[in-house]
Amino acid sequence: MRPWTPLAHREWRKGQLMSEGPERKVGIIACSGEELAEGTVSRLAALRVLDSLRPHDTVTLCLPLFLAGGPDDRTFARHHPTITVDGCDLRCAARATEMYSKKPVHSLVVSELVAEERLRKPEGRRQLNEAGRQAVELTAERLAALVDTVISKETHVSDGARVAGASARRKKGGDSCSCRSGSAV
Amino acid sequence: MSKDQGRVVVVPCSGIGKPSGSVSREAAYELCESLRPQNTELVALSKLVLGDAATHETVARTPCVAIDGCQQMCASKMVKKSGGTVIHAVAVLDAFRRHRELKAEGIAELNDAGRKLARVMAEELVETVDALGSSGVAKGATHV
Numbered sequence: 001m002r003p004w005t006p007l008a009h010r011e012w013r014k015g016q017l018m019s020e021g022p023e024r025k026v027g028i029i030a031c032s033g034e035e036l037a038e039g040t041v042s043r044l045a046a047l048r049v050l051d052s053l054r055p056h057d058t059v060t061l062c063l064p065l066f067l068a069g070g071p072d073d074r075t076f077a078r079h080h081p082t083i084t085v086d087g088c089d090l091r092c093a094a095r096a097t098e099m100y101s102k103k104p105v106h107s108l109v110v111s112e113l114v115a116e117e118r119l120r121k122p123e124g125r126r127q128l129n130e131a132g133r134q135a136v137e138l139t140a141e142r143l144a145a146l147v148d149t150v151i152s153k154e155t156h157v158s159d160g161a162r163v164a165g166a167s168a169r170r171k172k173g174g175d176s177c178s179c180r181s182g183s184a185v
Numbered sequence: 186m187s188k189d190q191g192r193v194v195v196v197p198c199s200g201i202g203k204p205s206g207s208v209s210r211e212a213a214y215e216l217c218e219s220l221r222p223q224n225t226e227l228v229a230l231s232k233l234v235l236g237d238a239a240t241h242e243t244v245a246r247t248p249c250v251a252i253d254g255c256q257q258m259c260a261s262k263m264v265k266k267s268g269g270t271v272i273h274a275v276a277v278l279d280a281f282r283r284h285r286e287l288k289a290e291g292i293a294e295l296n297d298a299g300r301k302l303a304r305v306m307a308e309e310l311v312e313t314v315d316a317l318g319s320s321g322v323a324k325g326a327t328h329v
Contacts, residue, residue: 032199033229034210043201047293062200064230064259067266092231099235126214 024154025059026147027080029104031093032063037122037132038087038110044128045110045139046085053144057151063093066100077101081150085143087111106146110139191318192224193272194247195310196264198254199230204289204299205277206254211295211303212277212310213252220307221314233263244269248317250310253277273313280306 030046033039050058059080065073076082077097082104084093094107114122114135122132197213200206217225226247232240245268251260253276261274280302281287289299 030201031229031231032201033231034197034199034213035227035229035232039229039231043199044293047201051293060201062198062202062206062257062259064199064234064263065257067234068257068259068262090232090235090237092229092235092237096231096234126211126218 025080026054026057026150027076027082028058028060028143028147029063029077029082029084029093029097030060031084031086031088031091033087033092034125036087037125037128038114038135040087040125040128041110041122041132041135041139042085042087042093044136045143048136048140049143049147053140054147057147063096066096074100077104081105081154083107083143083146083150085110085139105150108139108142108146110135113139113142192226192247193221193314193317194226194228194244194249194269195252196228196230196233196244196249196260197252198260198277200254200259201292203255204292204295205281207292207295208277208280208289208299208303208306209252209254209260211300212275212306215304215307216250216310216314220311224314224318230260230263233267236267241267248272250313251275252306252310272317273310275306275310277302277306280309 028046028049030042031039032043046060050060061073061076078101082097082102084097084104084107086093086107086109088111089109091107091109094104097104117138119134119138120131122135123129124132128136195213195217198206198209200209213227217227226243228240228244233244244264249264249269249271251264251271251274253260253274255278258276261271264271281289284302284305287298287302287305289302290296291299295303
């Protein structure tokens with residue numbers, strides 16, 4: 001995983017500019033399920049990533065806009081690699097994103113994360129309890145790490161395309177990137 | 186008398202990009218948890234987007250109140266798309282126009298004005314819930 005730092009971000013932006021490609025941000029789509037505390041966790045974790053942890057690398061779309069919005073909204077996941085955050089195993093955000101736009105590159109389920117980390121069950125869909133607040137932090141951290149992974153891969157792909165072109169002129173073959181993205185270096 | 190008679194489904198906006206989305210959600214919680222917990226059922230918009238069969242059925246057989254956060258009116262649209270009847274639709278922007286002193290700010294955590302606006306909206310919706318409870322019949326769609 002590539003940790004986010006201001007320097008890393010500047011390097012990423014430089015890579016974007018040098019590749020002359022459009023700026024690609026990671027789309028975060030939360031289920032925001034109002035019926036469950038885990039839905040509140042999904043929403044607050046997404047907001048934490050969008051506002052504080054990775055504000056320059058992420059954008060969001062309200063899930064209902066896939067149906068209630070226009071064609072631009074439905075192509076959201078084609079323009080942005082998306083990560084979905086669902087509260088429960090119904091996985092509304094992940095399934096609806098795939099159904100109406102494009103398959104998300106990663107999907108998180110809060111109830112699964114809570115079980116995996118053996119946290120207490122979040123309670124209080126309107127006002128989260130301490131376990132719920134812990135779940136927000138945990139989910140936001142996982143989400144930010146996944147954003148880094150996606151951006152790292154995207155950067156390597158665009159860098160790799162340029163470097164691979166130059167490398168191919170010098171020699172055939174070569175090593176693959178240490179991030180295991182499969183990009184030639 | 187069926188178990189759903191006199192009950193109302195409440196569908197708030199699930200927006201996370203604007204304070205008005207948070208106001209709509211808070212108004213729904215205020216109505217369903219504090220003011221009329223016996224007569225209301227909160228339904229998550231995401232289930233309607235997914236097309237969850239059980240949720241569609243609930244929405245189709247129960248009168249619905251939609252609380253919209255922005256001009257996209259996702260809650261109202263999704264109830265109708267799901268085969269439901271919106272007996273009362275309210276929009277946060279319209280409520281704010283009537284209560285200019287209550288300017289909502291904050292998304293993850295609403296300011297006091299936002300919470301008060303949500304409370305006002307919920308109190309206005311109580312009339313609809315109570316009217317339905319006493320008559321048991323939806324009188325038709327309205328939009329305030």
